[in-house]
Amino acid sequence: MSTEAPYKKGPELQNGPPQSDEEKLAQRSLPNALGPEKSLLSSMLQDPSEYVMRSEELGLTPEHFYHPSHQTLYRVIKEISDGSAEIELVSLTQKLMDRGVLDKIGGPSALTEIYTYAPTAAHFDHHLTIVKDKFILRNIISSCTDAITRSFEDQEEVAGLLDEVEQKIFAIREGAEIEQAPTVKEDVRKVIEDFEKYLAGGGAPMGIKSGYSQLDTMCNGLKPGEMFVIAARPSMGKTSFVMNIVEHICLDAKLPSMFFSCEMTSQQIVQRLLFARARYAITNLRNGFTPTKADLVKIKNAAQEIAESKLFIDDTAGISISELRAKARRKKKEEDIQVIAIDYLQLMKSTSKQAQGSREREIAEISAGLKALAKELSIPVIVLAQLNRGPENRGGTPRMSDLRESGSIEQDADMIGLLFRTAYYAEDQDARDEQDGIAELNLAKNRNGPTGSIPLTFIKELMRFETSDRRAEPE
Numbered sequence: 001m002s003t004e005a006p007y008k009k010g011p012e013l014q015n016g017p018p019q020s021d022e023e024k025l026a027q028r029s030l031p032n033a034l035g036p037e038k039s040l041l042s043s044m045l046q047d048p049s050e051y052v053m054r055s056e057e058l059g060l061t062p063e064h065f066y067h068p069s070h071q072t073l074y075r076v077i078k079e080i081s082d083g084s085a086e087i088e089l090v091s092l093t094q095k096l097m098d099r100g101v102l103d104k105i106g107g108p109s110a111l112t113e114i115y116t117y118a119p120t121a122a123h124f125d126h127h128l129t130i131v132k133d134k135f136i137l138r139n140i141i142s143s144c145t146d147a148i149t150r151s152f153e154d155q156e157e158v159a160g161l162l163d164e165v166e167q168k169i170f171a172i173r174e175g176a177e178i179e180q181a182p183t184v185k186e187d188v189r190k191v192i193e194d195f196e197k198y199l200a201g202g203g204a205p206m207g208i209k210s211g212y213s214q215l216d217t218m219c220n221g222l223k224p225g226e227m228f229v230i231a232a233r234p235s236m237g238k239t240s241f242v243m244n245i246v247e248h249i250c251l252d253a254k255l256p257s258m259f260f261s262c263e264m265t266s267q268q269i270v271q272r273l274l275f276a277r278a279r280y281a282i283t284n285l286r287n288g289f290t291p292t293k294a295d296l297v298k299i300k301n302a303a304q305e306i307a308e309s310k311l312f313i314d315d316t317a318g319i320s321i322s323e324l325r326a327k328a329r330r331k332k333k334e335e336d337i338q339v340i341a342i343d344y345l346q347l348m349k350s351t352s353k354q355a356q357g358s359r360e361r362e363i364a365e366i367s368a369g370l371k372a373l374a375k376e377l378s379i380p381v382i383v384l385a386q387l388n389r390g391p392e393n394r395g396g397t398p399r400m401s402d403l404r405e406s407g408s409i410e411q412d413a414d415m416i417g418l419l420f421r422t423a424y425y426a427e428d429q430d431a432r433d434e435q436d437g438i439a440e441l442n443l444a445k446n447r448n449g450p451t452g453s454i455p456l457t458f459i460k461e462l463m464r465f466e467t468s469d470r471r472a473e474p475e
Contacts, residue, residue, distance in 0.1 A: 032066035211248030262347035344384035
């Protein structure tokens with residue numbers, strides 16, 4: 001006969017298996033504040049001229065309300081207010097009845113209860129903050145729950161998933177997810193405001209100036225949300241050209257800028273920028289020339305300008321689109337960068353499963369990702385791109401179809417500039433000497449303006465492109 005003590009069931013076995021975190025979460029109601037929600041609606045009904053406008057100024061939307069009836073009521077209140085009609089209990093009840101939603105909010109008695117809920121509106125701002133905070137908590141829970149589910153299901157798409165999760169969290173922080181899509185009325189107002197600013201400025205570009213007057217005139221400046229692709233064959237000077245633009249934006253206009261270099265180190269970029277800014281030929285150092293005192297002063301001043309500027313350089317080789325977007329978001333949040341430049345698109349990579357084994361698909365994902373980044377951060381993104389050998393078969397004249405590996409770049413870009421120097425394709429040395437310094441940016445695509453040729457002058461020893469006196473040829 002066994003002398004072992006009888007086995008006793010533990011509490012987990014006696015009460016069934018332990019609950020998972022998801023099961024525990026499902027049994028809890030989402031964060032909400034029904035009292036403050038009623039208080040906000042009550043204040044709006046009692047003094048609509050003050051508190052409906054106040055709620056709009058503070059960014060309150062129907063989605064902030066947890067209870068569906070409160071969402072419905074706030075939508076109707078806003079519609080009446082936008083129509084400049086008077087808001088009072090009788091007409092509001094009739095409006096809800098006409099739309100067949102009066103019963104959804106609990107009938108006339110529920111509406112009366114909300115109307116009399118807040119004896120004073122003194123705590124309106126405080127209650128609005130509480131309602132917003134609960135909404136943010138619900139968004140966090142939703143995003144994290146989705147991330148947990150995706151983490152189990154998409155275990156091969158780690159980089160892409162991380163990018164999506166980070167984007168959602170940043171959107172919550174920035175309040176992007178709680179903003180309503182702008183109405184046509186709001187869009188019209190913004191367009192008119194931009195037009196008035198344009199007229200007040202004497203026809204000056206509305207976007208960020210590139211430093212090249214003819215380019216700015218044709219494209220009206222580098223505008224938020226747009227992707228500007230500058231494409232060229234190797235050794236045409238496309239890095240120098242984009243650095244000249246970044247120099248103007250960051251040092252002359254003093255706007256925070258970010259430069260992603262997949263090809264050169266940050267020290268090489270700064271060296272180019274420093275000597276171009278000082279207008280001192282770096283080849284002089286290699287040839288043993290001693291800089292004059294005036295040269296040293298210019299170099300020192302340029303160095304101080306660059307050191308004090310808000311230029312952020314990332315020289316990660318082969319950076320992925322998800323990593324670039326993550327870094328750009330952080331810099332936008334921390335430093336409010338106003339422009340991003342990337343050198344160059346074909347040196348980037350995509351880590352998604354769909355892009356593996358298809359270079360064309362990979363370039364398409366990178367191109368679409370950069371355009372999406374420009375729209376997300378609402379800043380211009382300048383991207384350098386490589387052309388195939390097509391121009392060499394035509395005496396150097398490039399076309400949009402020469403963009404390497406993907407036609408999607410043509411679709412995603414708002415502007416495409418094809419850069420070339422005629423001397424590069426000259427047949428002999430005499431022709432090269434004669435055409436030395438002649439350059440051209442062919443604005444082959446301009447979604448919101450004219451296309452055409454922009455003449456430039458290339459100063460090789462300074463690695464600078466400057467506006468030429470030759471006339472532009474718009475199409």
